[in-house]
Amino acid sequence: MKRVFIVLFLWAFVFGFSQSKLTVINEAKGTPIANAAISCNDKILGKTDENGFLEFKSKCKSIQIFAENYFKESVLAEDEMTVTLINTSSKTQSIETVILEDKSDPKALEILRKVDQLFKSNSPKSLDSYTYKSYEKISLDIDQDSISAFNEIFNDNFNLFKKQKEKDSINDVSARRIFSKSKLFLWERAQEYLYSKKFGEKVNILDNRISGLNQPIYELIALQGNRDKIPSQIKTENRGLYRFYLTDSIEIDSRQNYVIRFREASYKKTVKKRKFSGYLYIDTETYGIKKIESVSKDKNEGNITSTWILFNNKWFLAEESVKLRMSRMKMDNVEQTDVDDENHSKKHKKSFGTYAYLSSKYFDYESPTEEDPKDFKGYTFTVKNANGKTLEKYRTEPLSERERNTYFVIDSLGKKYNVDRKARILTGLINGQVRVGSFDFDIGEVINYNLYEGFRFGLKAKLNENFNQYFSPDYYFAYGLNDEKFKYGIGLDIKTTLDKNSFFRIEYYDDVNSSGEFYRRLWTFKMRMMNYGNNINNDKYYRYEGASLSYLNDITNGLTLAFAARRNTEEAKFDYSFRNSGATFENFNTLVTLKYSPNSTNIMTPQGKSLIDQKYPELYFNFEQSFKALGGDFNYTRFDALFVQNFKTRLGTTGVRLYGGLVLGEAPIWKHFTMNGLASPSRDINFNLTSYLGFATLEGGRFYNDRFIAYYLTHKLPWYFKSIGQNVSSLDFVLRGTIGDMKHPEYHDFRFRKLNHLYQEVGLEWNNFLSSYFNLGVFYRVGYYTTYSFKQNFAFQFKLKLLEF
Structure with missing residues (x-):
């Protein structure tokens, strides 16, 4: 399992000529854009037809798309791409001067100042009490639109993969097999959030399941996103990292919203012009955040969308969707010639992007609620269940066939490679410990230095709950190179x-x-x-x-x-x-x-x-x-x-x-x-x-x-x-x-x-x-x-x- 994850995160881009298919559409209308020029390093590769389509060959890592009356766009080259262009309408034309000067629109900054100023009063925690639930799903997979093409190539060339072990690593072949029928990783979590001004916040982890792990990683399942935090684009200290432009107003859910486009301030000069990286939708009445859409510089790199809902006059997070590209994998598409011989086969490279996906849904809002002190006892987080048996009650939609297969495939690999033990070792580092079986070793005692002892080498171990839940003996010894003396200690904890x-x-x-x-x-x-x-x-x-x-x-x-x-x-x-x-x-x-x-x-x-x-x-x-x-x-x-x-x-x-x-x-x-x-x-x-x-x-x-x-x-x-x-x-x-x-x-x-x-x-x-x-x-x-x-x-x-x- 360890090797599979290394493959997932460390695949490098493979260079070489590849066949690419591109469709260019109007972002506002969704209609195709004809005669859009595609270039690489200032060399025209071709122009789109009346359907906004172009097929071309190139070894370029990124390409540029430009059309008359549209803003120029730059994207990462893929086998199949759909790119949207923004029209230079009168509404956006007025922003052009500001963009050329590379500074934010003062009107947009004033709106953001009010958003920041009113964030606490718009937050659910300004209420006396509330409760709601969430369901989250995180996965690693190839692009959803490429699954059928991937399976077709994998099935056609399965025997070829066996013969290519000398050329391709066995990890690459294993990863391809996994992707042919399941995702590489899947994590589901259901939570309940309770809040009281009197008793504080309580988060109940209703259930949890992580593919490849039989035992839960509690420190991991308790990690939280930006549910009650100010988004980075809104923070005052980050204003210098973005450029903001007020472009329009729009009605969403029967409420008027300002539309503010933003982009990172670090784009190169050649592509800085018209290079927006997202949209902010701000409620005009309350200055609460309704929606944030964020797209990376190269659209195929991924996108992030967060949406809020107005409940009891406060803005609760309602939904989050994240897609981030992790790496790129190339496969040979083999076409046999008239002669039935491997030596006469014709190969085409076809690549597939691997992505991290996150989907979060929030529901069952209630405010005010009956406040029972018993519900807030203990620590901030309480684990109600962690074996995944009750997740069906909280799923907002059924698992797909690939997702169901993921638990079977990855769980079997997890057992084979003992992922549970390795994961516990890694999570133990959060508290400064390394877990090996029934022992927890303190990493802070391994080596130290001071002027009296010089280098101090030591070993401190504690028997954990695998030995006994209530009794936990421990010991340590250390030796200083300068004073040449041994030190030691022995203890017992009784819970x-x-x-x-x-x-x-x-x-x-x-x-x-x-x-x-x-x-x-x-x-x-x-x-x-x-x-x-x-x-x-x-x-x-x-x-x-x-x-x-x-x-x-x-x-x-x-x-x-x-x-x-x-x-x-x-x-x-x-x-x-x-x-x-x-x-x-x-x-x-x-x-x-x-x-x-x-x-x-x-x-x-x-x-x-x-x-x-x-x-x-x-x-x-x-x-x-x-x-x-x-x-x-x-x-x-x-x-x-x-x-x-x-x-x-x-x-x-x-x-x-x-x-x-x-x-x-x-x-x-x-x-x-x-x-x-x-x-x-x-x-x-x-x-x-x-x-x-x-x-x-x-x-x-x-x-x-x-x-x-x-x-x-x-x-x-x-x-x-x-x-x-x-x-x-x-x-x-x-x-x-x-x-x-x-x-x-x-x-x-x-x-x-x-x-x-x-x-x-x-x-x-x-x-x-x-x-x-x-x-x-x-x-x-x-x-x-x-x-x-x-x-x-x-x-x-x-x-x-x-x-x-």
Whole structure:
């Protein structure tokens, strides 16, 4: 199965002369256009007849079509094509000057401004409550109009395919066999959406089936489209990526609508003129979106259509249709000559485009509804059924014969190639895990680097629900190349329910950690991954050995509470003494951690809770209390908190991280805060990886405070520009700052400084740097701690762009 999917996505275009048939019609009237000229590289290939038809041979990848009084069109060459041309009528002629100047029509922009301004009030979520259902179908197949021709050629040349294994890969032959009787992929899903202003949103997955998989991929079936999101063409920050022109008004469902044509702003100069890529239909009374039609530059590449319906004075999504070309496959059409001999057969190449199809239908709208708190319990998503047995109740139309065959053909291939196991491995990466049988391996523990251990190699494994649904043992071990020491830990989770995350945990460990670490408990995998480089230049580490007992409970979808009691032996692994008492202590403490993320969406799976969409605001809070009990040497109190928010305005997207900490009482230096410096004084140029709370120009492991506050502000400028290829880049302005103090620095006998003045750095991040998977940032230290040395004030920083804000 893996090979088949590789074939689907990686087929290259095969060059060579091919026979093409073209029909050109008037887009508005649907009538044929005679005498339309077809050209390739400025060479005329022919003109259409009175039926708008032309048959020609060409090795060109794309062709141009132009006719008198029509806008020129460019399309990708296919064996059979139907192309529509737009008439240069008086209504569109008035737009021509604006197009030549390559700027949007001010009237169209004003309408879009009102659409954006009124989107929330037009949204169903402005109602007190509602409910509706949906049925979605996603498939991979050849062009629907080419199925009969494909089957004819495949049946005529089946024996030929067998003999061509040396020329064509076995994968190619297998894919052709699949396409002859079924689709390559089929996924059906039925959902129910409930909303209440009081209780929030709930999505029930009524049923689901994916060809080739016997067990559902819960993270996949919970993924959502643009059902309640502003379409990209409407977003203020995307205005620079499109050109908009008000062309007409039209009546749809007895309501008047503005018609706005749009096109991408990146077309080459030779084809920029008259190159629209879609239509927006905007209700003239409410400024709600009625319909969006989007067609790629080359019409045969695909199209996307979304339609909304006015229900209870709000605009609900009613239907979506997507067709996107994935690749192109060529087959030999063999015609025997008078001599019945293979050597005298005549071959013609015939190609077939393979496409991804999506069809979504929404129905059974109700508003207002009776609100039962029981209907909104648990996480955002609840899986009612996932074996496909009840899908018949929700299908808006019966499955075709090819679709019914798909489940039989692809399911059998899925069993043969063990697709279920491979899919679970891939989806486990969402939460930072790789699943192999009854074990889940943490990929974040495989390799790390810090200044004390150097490269740290490790292995962390946890027995999953395949071992036992309620009991889950785990272990890890690691080895540092610099300190040449092994570290290890062993634990056991005991679940109290399978409906949500609620479990007791007991563990024993012997490991090291960096001094002054900001607690990261309950952080998402993406946040922890972003923070991996935090200790590259911090060599102040301490060893901790002990045991803990903890309990974690998801009180609601957005509120998690965890409690832990720990008894540790802690020892500084650097030259340090606390109040002349040495560097080794006993510590008994309790830790309460709270995470509040009211807008994030989660789903409960057999593997546990999975985060589908992380939304802001979020709050993380830790309260640690140490006791002089059970042999403990300390009696301190420690707080830290992190608040994250992200919001959009007409001026761009702003991200905010506010965080801080406080230590009361006497505690060793590793219980204070190291301020997250990433720079190294020994380097000529500061270059580091991003850190979730770090400073690019601040020296690592040098500053410590027992109280501090800090901020991390980013602002995505509403200006987008083309990078290498077809990728779009943008710029983020970044401002970071922190200030704190230490009440008793004399308690700590080692070399450090307290950070008691405002430390600030400013930066600019180039997102999607040179079309790579990284963002490049440049930062400069400003304010009190600025030095005369440029290299100390300046730093480069790389960030994996998938980490986002």
